[in-house]
Amino acid sequence: MKPSIILNDTTLRDGEQAAGIAFQIPEKISIAALLDAIGVPEIEVGIPAMGAVETEAIAAILSLGLRAQLLGWNRAVPGDILASIRCGLKRVHISVPVSDIQIQVKFQGDHSRLLKQLRQSMEMALEQGLWVSVGGEDASRATLAQVIELAQKAQRWGAQRFRYCDTVGILDPFSTYDQISHLVQAIDIPVEMHTHDDLGMATANALAGVRAGATSVNTTVNGLGERAGNAPLEEVVMALQQILGINTGIDTHRLRELSQQVARATGTPLPPWKAIVGDNAFAHESGIHAAGVLRDPRTYEPFPPEVVGSQRRLVLGKHSGRHLLLQVLQEHGIPLEQISPQQLETLLEQVRQHVTQSKRPIPATELARWAQHTLQHIL
Ligand SMILES: [Zn+2]
Structure with missing residues (x-):
């Protein structure tokens, strides 16, 4: 079945715009290949107008002959479109601001010049037979009328899709739903969501946009991107699947592998509590949770970790109880009948002290040696 929602990943464009992030060409190639x-x-591969290094990377990705459609990001400037054409890209995204504040800063408030440049740039791309997407930058701080006016013009001039950008991440799912519902009714071309996470709403807003009728979502792996980042690919894929029952056609079993590859390329480890792909996303420590998961993992997991290529981890820590401790001891061949309730209490207390002092949980594997040693002293 053909996926009803198109994912367009911009890790290599908006993702790389994150402060302090710069991918090397081989890293870009392997990220594109894994995506x-x-x-x-669809993969937004970069900004051809940035110069030789960027176009070299884009050319290298193009030469891979990937199944994915590759897009180049452009301003409404002839030089940008020319650079995309020279790269050999068949799809271009052209971005123009919609909000007064951005039109003032970028076009000195000259709205008609903005429209003229957009039209010229679009014509240039369309004459070359390119597929054109138009983006309304900072759409969430423009009036709905301004957004619709731009989207309708883009459609009339030949755009195949309109990107709605919550550029500074100020919407919530309710306001997003409201905006996108009106926008999809006002135009015939598909609407794409581009959401930022400044207030922690990027995934929620992308989903709200889909509920309202958007059919494409711009994502980045691990949510990498400007400031607080973008809607994370792994979150959008799993939320669409789990909440809306939408199959995006993505092989979710490799999401953690992809996440780790991008994290390595950024040189920054992910926080352990990162949704879907973090080390703790399927880790259980507290007594009540671990006891529940040992009986039936569904007690405290929304879906099995294998679905995203991750693993369940039972972690002994400050909040662990006797149940998990016994389980771990048994798994490591320590005969439980030799341990008195008093000894178990002592061991549990030692685990808690160790974790409090070291600020680290004790992975079950590490515990074997550690527990053996401790028990030898107790027994
Ligand atoms: Zn962005």
Whole structure:
């Protein structure tokens, strides 16, 4: 079945715009290849107008012959479109601001010049037979009328899709739903969501946009991107699947592998509590949770970790109880009948002290040696 929502990943463009992030060409190539391998249908590969290094990377990705459609990001400037054409890209995204504040700063408030440049740039791309997407930058701080006016013009001039950008991440799911519902009724071309996480709403707003009728979502792996980042690919894929029952056609089993590859390329480890792909996303420590998961993992997991290529971890820590401790001891061949309730209490207390002092949980594997040693002293 053909996926009803198109994912367009911009890790290599908006993702790389994150402060302090710069991918090397081989890293870009392997990220693009893995995005393609897991079934991401569109990849925004970069900004050709940035110069030789960027176009070299884009050319290298183009030469891979990926199944994914590759897009270049452009301003409404002839030089940008020319650079995209020279790269050999068949799809271009052209971005123009919609909000008064951005039109003032970028076009000195000259709205008609903005429209003229957009039209010229679009014509240039369309004459070359390119597929054109138009983006309304900072749409969430413009009036709905301004957004619709731009989207309708873009459609009339030949755009195949309109990107709605919550550029500074100020919407919530309710306001997003409201805006996108009106926008999709006002135009015939598909609407794409581009949401930022400044207030922690990027994924929620992308989903709200889909509920309202958007059919494409711009994502980045691990949510990498400007300031607080973008809607994370892994979150959008799993939320669409789990909440809305939408199959995006992505092989979710490789999401953690992709996440780790991008994290390595950024040189920054992910926080352990990162949704879907963090080390703790399927870790259980507290007594009540671990006891529940040992009986039936569904007690405290929304879906099995294997679905996203992760693993369940039972972690002994400050909040662990006797149940998990016994389980771990048993798994490591320590005969439980030799341990008195008093000894178990002592061991549990030692685990808690150790964790409090070291600020680290004790992975079950590490515990074997540690527990043996401790028990030898107790027994
Ligand atoms: Zn952005």
